[in-house]
Amino acid sequence: MQAISPSTPNNLKYLLGTRPSTNRVAPNRITVQCGYGLDSANFHTSVGSSRADWQSSCAILASKVVSQDQSSIDTTGSGANHVAAVNGHKTSITDLSIVPIGNSGGDNNRQLQPKPLTISDLSPSPMHGSPLRVAYQGAPGAYSEAAAGKAYPNCEAIPCDQFEVAFQAVELWISDRAVLPVENSLGGSIHRNYDLLLRHRLHIVGEVQLPVHHCLLALPGVRKEYLNRVISHPQALSQCEHTLTKLGLKVAREAVDDTAGAAEFVATKNLRDTAAIASARAAELYGLQVLADGIQDDPNNVTRFVMLAREPIIPRTDRPFKTSIVFAHDKGMSVLFKVLSAFAFRDISLTKIESRPHRNRPIRLVDDANVGTAKHFEYMFYVDFEASMAEVRAQNALAEVQEFTSFLRVLGSYPMDMTPWSPSSCSSADLH
Numbered sequence: 001m002q003a004i005s006p007s008t009p010n011n012l013k014y015l016l017g018t019r020p021s022t023n024r025v026a027p028n029r030i031t032v033q034c035g036y037g038l039d040s041a042n043f044h045t046s047v048g049s050s051r052a053d054w055q056s057s058c059a060i061l062a063s064k065v066v067s068q069d070q071s072s073i074d075t076t077g078s079g080a081n082h083v084a085a086v087n088g089h090k091t092s093i094t095d096l097s098i099v100p101i102g103n104s105g106g107d108n109n110r111q112l113q114p115k116p117l118t119i120s121d122l123s124p125s126p127m128h129g130s131p132l133r134v135a136y137q138g139a140p141g142a143y144s145e146a147a148a149g150k151a152y153p154n155c156e157a158i159p160c161d162q163f164e165v166a167f168q169a170v171e172l173w174i175s176d177r178a179v180l181p182v183e184n185s186l187g188g189s190i191h192r193n194y195d196l197l198l199r200h201r202l203h204i205v206g207e208v209q210l211p212v213h214h215c216l217l218a219l220p221g222v223r224k225e226y227l228n229r230v231i232s233h234p235q236a237l238s239q240c241e242h243t244l245t246k247l248g249l250k251v252a253r254e255a256v257d258d259t260a261g262a263a264e265f266v267a268t269k270n271l272r273d274t275a276a277i278a279s280a281r282a283a284e285l286y287g288l289q290v291l292a293d294g295i296q297d298d299p300n301n302v303t304r305f306v307m308l309a310r311e312p313i314i315p316r317t318d319r320p321f322k323t324s325i326v327f328a329h330d331k332g333m334s335v336l337f338k339v340l341s342a343f344a345f346r347d348i349s350l351t352k353i354e355s356r357p358h359r360n361r362p363i364r365l366v367d368d369a370n371v372g373t374a375k376h377f378e379y380m381f382y383v384d385f386e387a388s389m390a391e392v393r394a395q396n397a398l399a400e401v402q403e404f405t406s407f408l409r410v411l412g413s414y415p416m417d418m419t420p421w422s423p424s425s426c427s428s429a430d431l432h
């Protein structure tokens with residue numbers, strides 16, 4: 001089935017959506033067909049693509065309607081609060097037609113009856129012992145898939161073709177969590193995800209930092225002299241910019257949606273003049289050879305990902321927490337200075353500040369009789385600070401921030417990733 005994605009900058013992603021049935025090609029991604037709303041008729045996930053899978057996914061979508069007014073907080077981090085809804089117990093008569101068909105065979109009448117609740121339905125274990133479903137952007141083998149595995153070991157990672165789709169997968173209960181990149185030590189912020197955090201109502205429930213070790217991948221037998229094009233995610237291209245030049249490659253750089261998708265494209269299109277920048281796992285998955293290993297410009301290349309959920313976690317004080325906020329302020333003198341002072345006075349360290357043009361009020365025109373018309377932007381500010389919302393000093397800081405701002409939202413208060421730093425194993429590119 002074809003993935004038609006309206007925001008596709010070139011036709012590469014369109015082609016990536018047409019997956020020939022070769023065992024090199026990993027499961028199809030969730031795709032979006034018309035900007036908003038998941039394309040339920042077209043979506044295939046790593047869950048499988050059988051009729052029963054499709055029907056159970058529809059049941060999950062239908063159950064959302066029932067479950068929307070339930071507003072319990074997921075303190076376990078398990079996503080258990082929607083178990084009853086996806087189990088079909090609260091479905092209406094019409095919903096029964098899309099209750100998944102069991103594959104045990106035999107007693108068809110029994111399969112059509114709603115299952116009685118058992119004691120295990122009430123246990124808080126995630127999804128009745130099934131793994132947590134975690135949406136990420138990209139194809140299998142993408143760094144985001146590795147980040148999902150680091151954040152939630154043993155999870156079922158669900159590939160999505162756009163960041164927006166990963167947000168929607170969680171909102172529509174197709175997935176329990178999303179794991180999305182927000183910044184990289186070389187390439188900087190992934191602005192698209194900052195904008196999406198604001199547009200969607202999901203909560204940040206955690207963060208993971210992933211060392212990113214890039215490889216130059218090509219079809220078996222291809223030598224670097226044959227190459228005239230390198231394709232990858234724009235972040236990956238920028239993280240390898242100098243090394244590509246140092247390797248003496250006179251190649252055009254072309255941006256595509258994700259690193260693993262680039263590798264898959266080279267493999268499925270049998271491109272002998274094109275290499276992809278992607279992970280060693282992508283090389284294995286798509287049957288490519290590693291032409292050069294460790295081609296990131298800095299061995300300490302790391303990408304920070306955030307985990308998103310429908311419900312916030314309850315902040316605690318027994319371990320280091322980080323809190324992410326976004327705010328806008330009206331006109332006034334030194335407002336940003338005053339806001340930041342609210343943290344400084346309480347010895348709260350900021351780990352990140354990012355400004356993005358305000359989508360709804362992008363440009364203000366000011367008539368100036370002397371000079372003409374002056375234009376300036378209004379901004380949304382994203383700030384991460386090292387404190388938990390359970391701490392009084394953080395609550396007081398935000399109470400003060402609120403006085404100076406016209407808009408303030410806490411995106412999440414969550415445990416900091418304290419994993420000891422382990423740089424990538426190669427310090428410079430090894431050519432093979």
Ligand SMILES: O=C(O)C(=O)C[C@]1(C(=O)O)C=C[C@@H](O)C=C1
Nearest residue numbers: 142143144181233235258259303
């Ligand atoms: O393309 C991928 O593999 C991704 O997971 C995306 C992404 C990104 O958006 O920054 C993630 C980590 C690396 O920094 C490069 C690309």
